[in-house]
Amino acid sequence: MRINCPICGDRDRREYYYQGAAVTLDRPAPDAEEAVWEDYLHLRENPAGRTRDLWHHEGGCGAWVVVTRDTVSHKIFEVALAADVKGAAR
Amino acid sequence: MRFSGWRVLREGLTGNKGWAPHWRDPEPKAEYDAIIIGGGGHGLSTAYYLAKNHGMTNIAVLEKGYLGGGNVGRNTTIVRANYGMPGNSEFYSHSLKLWEGMEQDLNYNVMHSQRGIINLFHSDGQRDAFARRGNTMIGQGDDAELLDRAAVKRMLPYLDFDNARFPVYGGLLHRRGGTARHDAVAWGYARGADQRGVDLIQQCEVTGIDIENGKVRGVQTTRGPIRAKKVGIVVAGRSGQVAAMAGMRLPIESHVLQAFVTEGLKPVIDHVVSFGMGHFYISQSDKGGLVFGGDLDFYASYASRGNMPMMEHVMEAGMTLMPMIGKAKVLRSWGGIMDMTPDGSPIIDKTDTEGLFIDCGWCYGGFKAVPGSGFSFAHLMATGDHHGPAAKFRLDRFRTGYGLMDEEATGAQHNLH
Ligand SMILES: Cc1cc2nc3c(=O)[nH]c(=O)nc-3n(C[C@H](O)[C@H](O)[C@H](O)COP(=O)(O)OP(=O)(O)OC[C@H]3O[C@@H](n4cnc5c(N)ncnc54)[C@H](O)[C@@H]3O)c2cc1C
Numbered sequence A: 001m002r003i004n005c006p007i008c009g010d011r012d013r014r015e016y017y018y019q020g021a022a023v024t025l026d027r028p029a030p031d032a033e034e035a036v037w038e039d040y041l042h043l044r045e046n047p048a049g050r051t052r053d054l055w056h057h058e059g060g061c062g063a064w065v066v067v068t069r070d071t072v073s074h075k076i077f078e079v080a081l082a083a084d085v086k087g088a089a090r
Numbered sequence B: 001m002r003f004s005g006w007r008v009l010r011e012g013l014t015g016n017k018g019w020a021p022h023w024r025d026p027e028p029k030a031e032y033d034a035i036i037i038g039g040g041g042h043g044l045s046t047a048y049y050l051a052k053n054h055g056m057t058n059i060a061v062l063e064k065g066y067l068g069g070g071n072v073g074r075n076t077t078i079v080r081a082n083y084g085m086p087g088n089s090e091f092y093s094h095s096l097k098l099w100e101g102m103e104q105d106l107n108y109n110v111m112h113s114q115r116g117i118i119n120l121f122h123s124d125g126q127r128d129a130f131a132r133r134g135n136t137m138i139g140q141g142d143d144a145e146l147l148d149r150a151a152v153k154r155m156l157p158y159l160d161f162d163n164a165r166f167p168v169y170g171g172l173l174h175r176r177g178g179t180a181r182h183d184a185v186a187w188g189y190a191r192g193a194d195q196r197g198v199d200l201i202q203q204c205e206v207t208g209i210d211i212e213n214g215k216v217r218g219v220q221t222t223r224g225p226i227r228a229k230k231v232g233i234v235v236a237g238r239s240g241q242v243a244a245m246a247g248m249r250l251p252i253e254s255h256v257l258q259a260f261v262t263e264g265l266k267p268v269i270d271h272v273v274s275f276g277m278g279h280f281y282i283s284q285s286d287k288g289g290l291v292f293g294g295d296l297d298f299y300a301s302y303a304s305r306g307n308m309p310m311m312e313h314v315m316e317a318g319m320t321l322m323p324m325i326g327k328a329k330v331l332r333s334w335g336g337i338m339d340m341t342p343d344g345s346p347i348i349d350k351t352d353t354e355g356l357f358i359d360c361g362w363c364y365g366g367f368k369a370v371p372g373s374g375f376s377f378a379h380l381m382a383t384g385d386h387h388g389p390a391a392k393f394r395l396d397r398f399r400t401g402y403g404l405m406d407e408e409a410t411g412a413q414h415n416l417h
């Protein structure tokens, strides 16, 4: 598996740390209800197919990237900087 | 048909013409008292214990593929009771006792082999941690022995004891741990359930769960709708999708775990051995193949195959520990889809829908749990009460934070187990 970092280019999966579903970009307010925190921390869509997850290019530029990929075929559709994704959501 | 040594002898002398299929292939009925979704190890053992312990025989197991075609037939077959956390400790202890009576109970040879598991340690700190684990195991009523280097040398002379980076300091021996023939476990429970009247329905994928006024009414399948007042979801790596049919989201992410087997060799590895400084464990099957594996690939996946990085890590770790295996040729490698929970411990619980139960989250360690899980889940489904040894496997622990069982002490977070 290779992930195309927007900053460094195409790199081996080994350079990246996998964080998990990209829901972790939307951190709830500290005083949000228990159910909201459970959603954020634990409950997952866990799709068989297209998914979005967060990886850290720790062996490269250090950027966090949002990877859109297929969990069945391991095909990667899109890699974007998490900073841009988060900025666009605001 | 009962199996016995006498029977094998007679069949051998009469051309093996007397063997019959081990279970029926029934058409699904319109309604059952209970339905189990998933014909893996846990689904089949649940059906068996529902029939045997609770007299519920008007039940069906619905399997989308064939019985035992999932993880139960893809794992590296290690059976042990060396868990430390309250909750896990009593559960796996109970499950191992069921293993010890399984062949007699099922009248089925599952090739359960208590050959002993040796977890190697490679530093003083690790020795202390293993000594503590051994005491926990003894405390829960199971067995553990701390071996020094000389004792390990006598048992496993083929290790690279003086490896420059990871010298072997000793090992924790769990004599009652070992392996079993994975398919046979699925077949044995299938046959036992079938004999008690349970319908095992293959090629029957559940595509929907019918719920009315908060109560389960039955399921939709590729072979038509089937009604039932009780439904149990036992689908391992597919738990997320089946639970979604009931409008649930689970604290589960599915990951791929790989395993490897070499060509058949004469007996060389008599135990199950695990490396303490990398992800590698190994045993030798009765056919002679070295069966070994390591850790998850570490990204969400539904592919029944893994990638090179973990393969490479496992091979490197194996070569570091026991260079003698270097000439064996790897015959096959494969992957299974693991239902990973944030704290690495399982779930056996009711859901918010009346009559709908769930048994999942076995991560990479659910083979050893096959008897215990079925026993406890059947108890819950039949009586509505949690069964003692599995009473802490609650779904709500992730919401409240109370009773999390983080066995590896890495943190109760999705990507850490
Ligand atoms: C490589 C590998 C090594 C492992 N090693 C060990 C080990 O050494 N020791 C250990 O204890 N554990 C081990 N495990 C873990 C263990 O195999 C699993 O935790 C356990 O088998 C899961 O439970 P199961 O047997 O019920 O799952 P499965 O056999 O996967 O059963 C689930 C069944 O549900 C069916 N299903 C799914 N969706 C539907 C649907 N919609 N309708 C109908 N049926 C459906 C599937 O087809 C499948 O047959 C290992 C796993 C892997 C992959």
Ligand SMILES: [Zn+2]
Pocket: A005, A006, A007, A008, A009, A057, A060, A061, A062, A063
């Ligand atoms: Zn980069």
